[in-house]
Amino acid sequence: MGNYVSTKAEIKNYICARTPLIIVDSSERERVERMLKEISSELNIGINYYTDSKQVCTFNGDIKQDVDNDPLGFIAAQFKKNRNSTFAVGDIKRIGEDNVYSREVLNILYLAKETNCTLILITADTVWSRLSQFGMLTTLEYPDMDERISQINAFINMFGGKYTIEWDKDDIRMAATLLRGFSEIQIDNILSTTLVSKRKLSKEHLFELTDQKSKLYSAVASIQMVNVNRALTVAGLDNLKAWLSEKKSVFFASDDALNARDLTTPKGILLAGVPGCGKSLSAKMVAKEWDLPLFRFDLGTIYDKWVGESEKKMKEALQFIDNVSPCVVWVDEIEKALSVSDSGNDTGKRVLGQFLFWLQESKSRVFLVATANDISLLPYELFRKGRFSEIFFVDLPNAAERKATIEQYSSKALHIDISDEEMRQLVDASEGFSYSDIEYVIKDIAQLALIKGQPVVTQELLLQQFNKLIPISKSNPDSVEKIREWGIERAVAASSKSGGIVK
Ligand SMILES: Nc1ncnc2c1ncn2[C@@H]1O[C@H](COP(=O)(O)OP(=O)(O)OP(=O)(O)O)[C@@H](O)[C@H]1O
Ligand SMILES: [Mg+2]
Incomplete structure (x- = not known):
């Protein structure tokens, strides 16, 4: 798991140690290409590189050779001829299991080991275990916060002259937070599409970025995206509103600022109280005020009579939530779903445990808004400190x-x-x-x-x-x-x- 800088350092070390195989787990080929190009010049070594569209080439443009979509023969010849050489492949297929192609790659790895050469494979797919045993795996994560900030700054530098971009430092940080979970190319696409369609980028366009995000992920049955009316108004509830506006800055604080004080982002709130007094409406209000996408999580659909199925569904749902973060997750009438877990059956208890554990441990920026009418039905564990940031009581209006x-x-x-x-x-x-x-x-x-x-x-x-x-x-x-x-x-x-x- 690494960001650009740490993955690059790792690959450099593996090349210097002449590891026969380096697997770069990434779906962002262009980003890895850029990294290899930098490594090639920093280590002052030539790296031959293959993709179907480029065929064989070097990063400095010295060599270009068409190998008719089959680089393996070329690689074997290179490794035989040039000890200590490096070859990277961007389009690698069919190496997930034992087959003729994988066997051919295996032979190349035996050769690489003998001749001190290194084969670099860029792939997001699994690699046959006999191949992976030869090497080291390094994962390039999607751009982290700092990288996203620099990417947005670079974007603004590029287009700021032509279009009006009114984002200040805080807005850029907010945009970078909202664009978590996107690849470099996706970030560029989202920024350009928003800029081209709006002709400018101002504060109000920040939430458009989150709309893009909800389009990106395939749905999980228990979770639905809720469209929030941006004109929504909530009367009263001044304490809740004040609390939310204060916690907003903590929720969006930088990792460094949080770490420096050993803090985590606020986990969420439980809203309990009289029917018709704005509990459900407040879940939408949080999403609107914080410019975050809102996902409704139907805990009731998680429970399944088949052994292991409930746990699997819960795991999928929590993974989905982690992926779409930052976001607001809304569990409406939580007592109804959780009382199932109290019916004496073990699955219910385990699934609730899974949920509570995630609530406490998850590092993602997820804000949970749970609502309840009948609190007496809720399991005691839910109220322990560290689960919800606060429990609010919503009363009849004064x-x-x-x-x-x-x-x-x-x-x-x-x-x-x-x-x-x-x-x-x-x-x-x-x-x-x-x-x-x-x-x-x-x-x-x-x-x-x-x-x-x-x-x-x-x-x-x-x-x-x-x-x-x-x-x-x-x-x-x-x-x-x-x-x-x-x-x-x-x-x-x-x-x-x-x-x-x-x-
Ligand atoms: N504070 C409020 N300001 C303005 N409108 C409100 C407010 N609270 C409730 N309403 C109106 O009443 C409707 C119902 O409110 P809401 O669904 O939020 O109540 P609830 O507390 O979740 O009730 P229940 O316990 O029955 O689920 C809202 O859609 C909204 O139109
Ligand atoms: Mg409600």
């Missing part, structure tokens, strides 16, 4: 939050001005309502206005409809009270003042 919600929905759906006195009446009438209750009443009236015309929208109608609705806090006071008791005692309030009074 008067100020109800006002904000009425303003938000009435301005969008009702197109009316509400006086201070009218607003006070509506805020009073909606006591004990959830945010979604308020939305429901207002949208209901908006539908009426659509059918019958704007004049039907009056303060009287609003008050009448608010008074008619029986919110869950009245229809089901015991269950709401139970949720609130738990939340007030064991979690941090998502709003700075206590919620609506349940009568």
